Amino acid sequence: MPAYKAPLRDMRFLMNEVFDYPGHYAELSNGKDADPETVSAILEECAKFCEEVLSPLNLPGDEEGCHFSNNQVKTPKGFKEAYAQYVAGGWQGLSHPAEYGGQGLPMSMGLIKSEMMGTANWSFTMYPGLSLGAMNTIMQHASPELKALYMPPLTEGRWTGTMCLTEPQCGTDLGQVKTRAEPQADGTYKITGTKIFISAGEHDFTDNIVHIVLARLPDAPPGTRGISLFIVPKMQVKADGGVGEHNHVVCSAIEHKMGIKASATAVINFEDSIGHMIAEPNKGLEAMFTFMNTARVGTAVQGIAHAELSYQGALAYAKERRSMRALSGKKEPEQVADAIIHHADVRRMLLTQKAIAEGGRAMIYFAAQYSDHMVNSIAEGDEKKYKHWDDKLGFLTPILKGFLTELGLEAANLGMQVFGGHGYIKEHGMEQIARDARIATLYEGTTGIQSLDLLGRKVLVMTRGKAVREFTGHIAKFAIEHVGDAKIRAYAIRLGRLAAEWNVLTTRIMLGARKDRDVVGAASYHFLMYSGYVTMAYFWALQAAVASKKLAEGGAEKAEFYKAKLYTARFYFDHLLPRAEGHASSMTKPARSLMKMPVDSFVFE
Incomplete structure (x- = not known):
């Protein structure tokens, strides 16, 4: 297994030279403590933890995997101890409010931390990573009382969290969710149902796991309009925040997977488990x-x-x-x-x-x-x-x-x-x-789901192409500003053309979808990949422009770093960006070449 070395030079290049993170943080109400010295120290310490603690556990964790017995999971050797170090370092609450025990730094610092941890050991990172999503959901949608009860132990890392969406009969189509939520006289709910593919759903790191669960009220309308959202802890939580009795949340199995074997992907059964609603009734999916x-x-x-x-x-x-x-x-x-x-x-x-x-x-x-x-x-x-x-x-x-x-x-x-x-x-x-x-x-x-979300929902339905027009405006602005720069001109001209083409393709699909709804499904994957290649081209041109300027100024520290940026940008534009042309061609082809063949013709003999 490669020994991970955090690419701190590249990270600092993006933060300080390309995107001006110091100036960005100075504009944020929670950015005053994210001064360059503090950020640099955090990066160094996180890199040390990832290189010395998490990376050495990656290969042996995969070989050993998780152990399941009597509804409990034991993580691979060294994982529990590594999590204890993670908690002691205050890493879980890096970007969460100080009032709950966090450090209150900007959200981007947590994302950069997650990149280093995930590269060093993705299986380990999934345990605290799922907690972050649970914390964000509670922070935005739960009542002040529930926040006061659940946020401190989650922020400090004493508890972890999960998201419980999928069930045996449904995957992405959450309108088929069957888990029930029965209202109780004391304002709580009894949750009953089975959830599958629950990452970090069971482990030996902490004495409680907080599940964020989608379920239906008895009078809920059908489909996605009738789903509510609940906090359901593995162990009941006392009024003083202490851990109480078992909440009838049972891990009945863990999946045998192709990869990330040191991360427990659990089947969780809720059996009249006590839960608390967050957000409005039937608005859980939102x-x-x-x-x-x-x-x-x-x-x-x-x-x-x-x-x-x-x-x-x-x-x-x-x-x-x-x-x-x-x-x-x-x-x-x-x-x-x-x-x-x-x-x-x-x-x-x-x-x-x-x-x-x-x-x-x-x-x-x-x-x-x-x-x-x-x-x-x-x-x-x-x-x-x-x-x-x-x-x-x-x-x-x-x-x-x-x-x-x-x-x-x-x-x-x-x-x-x-x-x-x-x-x-x-x-x-x-x-x-x-x-x-x-x-x-x-x-x-x-x-495929991401593609439909991008083209069908974000571009066509929600914004009628405005989202593409706004983002390509960034690209066009860059192109105009750099077309006079001899070293960046070729990138600028090409980006300008791509920005225009992206809008034209969007309009063509929009018009085609009026006559044939399958046009959207047929074009969506190619639209997403095209969007990705053009977006990455913009950011490579941006990096090339900064690197070129640094070299032109002379005396640049580690000039080879900037030269490597220019070489890689040229490679991207010459060898990877041309893939966008194929996606552009495919997304405008008739949907009938996909949909015309009868289902009965899909046979093998």
């Missing part, structure tokens, strides 16, 4: 989207995490492994053969991984600033401002989740390919990265 959007952005982080870790492993191997001679002549004549990094096809794979990891990181760090503004708006009680930033992040969320997880999986597979046959062998750890990465395109909504 409130749950707070959790789901948090989880989806977190899953996008998984895409770049696996790309980064696989790249680090593949790069080290490519510099050491020797095979044949480079086509352009001997590069290491004193050796029996040249290192494989001198072969063009290996370079193609390494640069693809690097472009995905660093381009995706830029996309995430940009979106993280939207999250900061959203949280700041809530603190200020400004609903209008909150909706403004929520809409902006809402447009990017399916692109981040769908596109980056697809490319993260590609990067993980390329890491195995660089190793050749050795990549298929467990002890090198590269096949684990690929197995762990595979789930990212599936949970929190598959790529």
